[in-house]
Amino acid sequence: xxxxxxxxxxxxxxxxxxxxxxxxxxxxxxxxxxxxxxxxxxxxxxxxxxxxxxxxxxxxxxxxxxxxxxxxxxxxxxxxxxxxxxxxxxxxxxxxxxxxxxxxxxxxxxxxxxxxxxxxxxxxxxxxxxxxxxxxxxxxxxxxxxxxxxxxxxxxxxxxxxxxxxxxxxxxxxxxxxxxxxxxxxxxxxxxxxxxxxxxxxxxxxxxxxxxxxxxxxxxxxxxxxxxxxxxxxxxxxxxxxxxxxxxxxxxxxxxxxxxxxxxxxxxxxxxxxxxxxxxxxxxxxxxxxxxxxxxxxxxxxxxxxxxxxxxxxxxxxxxxxxxxxxxxxxxxxxxxxxxxxxxxxxxxxxxxxxxxxxxxxxxxxxxxxxxxxxxxxxxxxxxxxxxxxxxxxxxxxxxxxxxxxxxxxxxxxxxxxxxxxxxxxxxxxxxxxxx
Amino acid sequence: xxxxxxxxxxxxxxxxxxxxxxxxxxxxxxxxxxxxxxxxxxxxxxxxxxxxxxxxxxxxxxxxxxxxxxxxxxxxxxxxxxxxxxxxxxxxxxxxxxxxxxxxxxxxxxxxxxxxxxxxxxxxxxxxxxxxxxxxxxxxxxxxxxxxxxxxxxxxxxxxxxxxxxxxxxxxxxxxxxxxxxxxxxxxxxxxxxxxxxxxxxxxxxxxxxxxxxxxxxxxx
Ligand SMILES: Nc1ncnc2c1ncn2[C@@H]1O[C@H](COP(=O)(O)OP(=O)(O)O)[C@@H](O)[C@H]1O
Ligand SMILES: [Mg+2]
Numbered sequence: 325x326x327x328x329x330x331x332x333x334x335x336x337x338x339x340x341x342x343x344x345x346x347x348x349x350x351x352x353x354x355x356x357x358x359x360x361x362x363x364x365x366x367x368x369x370x371x372x373x374x375x376x377x378x379x380x381x382x383x384x385x386x387x388x389x390x391x392x393x394x395x396x397x398x399x400x401x402x403x404x405x406x407x408x409x410x411x412x413x414x415x416x417x418x419x420x421x422x423x424x425x426x427x428x429x430x431x432x433x434x435x436x437x438x439x440x441x442x443x444x445x446x447x448x449x450x451x452x453x454x455x456x457x458x459x460x461x462x463x464x465x466x467x468x469x470x471x472x473x474x475x476x477x478x479x480x481x482x483x484x485x486x487x488x489x490x491x492x493x494x495x496x497x498x499x500x501x502x503x504x505x506x507x508x509x510x511x512x513x514x515x516x517x518x519x520x521x522x523x524x525x526x527x528x529x530x531x532x533x534x535x536x537x538x539x540x541x542x543x544x545x546x547x548x549x550x551x552x553x554x555x556x557x558x559x560x561x562x563x564x565x566x567x568x569x570x571x572x573x574x575x576x577x578x579x580x581x582x583x584x585x586x587x588x589x590x591x592x593x594x595x596x597x598x599x600x601x602x603x604x605x606x607x608x609x610x611x612x613x614x615x616x617x618x619x620x621x622x623x624x625x626x627x628x629x630x631x632x633x634x635x636x637x638x639x640x641x642x643x644x645x646x647x648x649x650x651x652x653x654x655x656x657x658x659x660x661x662x663x664x665x666x667x668x669x670x671x672x673x674x675x676x677x678x679x680x681x682x683x684x685x686x687x688x689x690x691x692x693x694x695x696x697x698x699x700x701x702x703x704x705x706x707x708x709x710x711x712x713x714x715x716x717x718x719x720x721x722x723x724x725x726x727x728x729x730x731x732x733x734x735x736x737x738x739x740x741x742x743x744x745x746x747x748x749x750x751x752x753x754x755x756x757x758x759x760x
Numbered sequence: 761x762x763x764x765x766x767x768x769x770x771x772x773x774x775x776x777x778x779x780x781x782x783x784x785x786x787x788x789x790x791x792x793x794x795x796x797x798x799x800x801x802x803x804x805x806x807x808x809x810x811x812x813x814x815x816x817x818x819x820x821x822x823x824x825x826x827x828x829x830x831x832x833x834x835x836x837x838x839x840x841x842x843x844x845x846x847x848x849x850x851x852x853x854x855x856x857x858x859x860x861x862x863x864x865x866x867x868x869x870x871x872x873x874x875x876x877x878x879x880x881x882x883x884x885x886x887x888x889x890x891x892x893x894x895x896x897x898x899x900x901x902x903x904x905x906x907x908x909x910x911x912x913x914x915x916x917x918x919x920x921x922x923x924x925x926x927x928x929x930x931x932x933x934x935x936x937x938x939x940x941x942x943x944x945x946x947x948x949x950x951x952x953x954x955x956x957x958x959x960x961x962x963x964x965x966x967x968x969x970x971x972x973x974x975x976x977x978x979x980x981x
Binding site: 325327328331332335336339663665666668669670671672673674675676677678679754755758 | 809812814815834835838839841842843847849853854855856857858859862865866867869870871875914918
């Protein structure tokens with residue numbers, strides 16, 4: 325049966341080369357775009373390497389503090405004495421006026437230590453900040469980015485370790501000059517990959533390399549050292565605002581909510597600093613942060629941004645897919661109607677409605693699968709080209725997941741384009757179908 | 761074999777109602793070769809379609825071997841046609857996208873049968889119409905007479921008890937027409953297949969056992 329359908333489909337496709345071409349080309353083109361989008365989403369939203377817990381992490385990278393002006397308000401009592409009003413001051417109040425000064429930034433080590441060290445609603449917590457520094461090689465100066473963090477960092481951001489180990493609690497507490505470096509830096513600095521035990525000089529300090537990690541697809545840091553190496557004034561500064569990002573690992577969405585509530589309660593307990601009396605934490609999930617970043621919005625409005633972004637993406641996706649779908653549907657309908665007499669013949673000789681439906685659906689899915697395969701091959705080459713351009717620097721990939729999704733999309737397309745024509749055509753009246 | 765009782769067929773188009781068949785009573789015995797004649801538009805094709813269960817009558821009963829066929833579901837009708845009836849049309853109605861052999865196999869596709877058996881039966885059927893050597897051709901590569909012979913091979917491949925032929929020689933010259941007629945006569949005589957054939961050609965009709973004349977949707981004796 326399948327073989328018969330296949331034969332029929334192939335020769336029907338071959339006979340109508342132009343329509344088949346338009347069909348395959350149209351579906352292919354759409355699928356190429358879909359595949360490239362998948363690949364891009366995988367890069368931006370994927371959970372490989374250090375991003376494994378991306379969706380379970382709440383980041384606190386924004387905190388606001390506000391100082392208010394105070395107005396003194398006098399309450400007067402008045403009486404009418406000898407044709408004139410007489411005013412007496414009875415009492416006065418000090419009322420909070422408009423905020424006069426507000427400041428938003430990341431948080432300080434003091435805030436972390438004082439207020440964020442005993443959170444109930446986080447499985448795990450880390451904090452980090454980065455410095456840009458120059459290191460010197462025989463070939464010249466190399467500008468690198470160093471991440472100063474604690475030993476919990478690796479549990480939230482599990483970089484793939486290639487050699488050696490991460491730094492641990494004792495390394496951090498004892499302020500050991502140890503460093504975890506990325507593979508790329510290892511190659512640049514030492515010219516090789518086996519570098520554990522070697523010494524790297526940075527900022528007039530000698531660091532012992534204890535581990536090498538794989539570079540993630542998104543560039544962030546070149547090396548990692550215990551935060552205890554930061555200048556003492558950075559750690560002792562009493563200011564609430566600073567330059568640390570705090571990350572919390574949560575169990576699930578429910579805990580995210582509870583964590584946010586806990587942070588909201590905590591912000592009220594922060595002791596006034598100079599004239600600043602009101603403090604606000606703006607924790608964001610990855611999705612919220614991404615949306616805010618994309619829409620250049622404040623992380624204050626992260627939740628709203630996420631909703632806005634979702635809406636825009638869906639709208640874009642809908643229109644982008646609607647046109648080819650309508651087009652393909654139209655082509656498929658007319659293609660199928662040209663084969664009316666075939667349907668009449670098949671039914672006369674015993675085909676059920678179901679048989680005709682399946683046959684035409686099969687053809688549609690087959691066509692889409694062929695288009696899907698072509699799209700995958702084309703996407704492979706396009707991604708290859710894109711990766712060789714400066715901007716994306718080997719970041720896009722066509723992994724098995726993306727290919728799977730692409731082919732799944734192809735099958736869905738096949739059904740979408742196929743179901744309506746197949747339904748319509750399979751219900752055709754035999755006598756009418758056989759009339760020329 | 762087939763029995764029609766008070767069959768009426770009306771067509772409703774836009775605003776006019778055409779009665780294509782008026783109160784047809786007809787009985788065809790097993791193994792009979794019956795021809796139907798009548799002027800164009802008198803309802804011959806309609807009658808054949810109703811007998812072949814391709815179209816439902818507006819009124820009346822159709823019985824196959826005493827069994828009422830009217831109330832069968834679409835699915836049951838499809839199965840019944842597949843097992844019992846072979847069709848031959850004036851304009852051949854072959855599927856041009858398929859090779860000759862695949863066209864002949866068509867009725868067997870809708871039966872539970874291995875592709876090997878299907879192939880064997882189709883080849884044997886083509887052998888009977890003398891076109892086995894053309895099985896890998898496409899219908900467009902054949903002459904009209906050859907196409908109709910392929911259509912006959914397709915009609916008989918499933919060994920139906922009844923063959924309905926609507927002007928099978930209508931598009932053929934007399935030589936090819938006679939070849940096709942001979943094949944039908946052989947089928948009728950050797951396999952005692954019941955055949956009902958619509959024709960315009962008196963000489964063809966004369967070669968059959970019984971002639972039914974239709975005029976304006978009604979039987980004329
Ligand atoms: N699908 C249809 N809709 C409306 N009228 C039809 C239809 N099919 C046939 N007719 C009418 O029914 C009558 C009989 O047609 P038909 O059976 O094809 O005649 P014949 O085969 O004898 O030439 C004609 O008047 C024709 O116009
Ligand atoms: Mg006719």
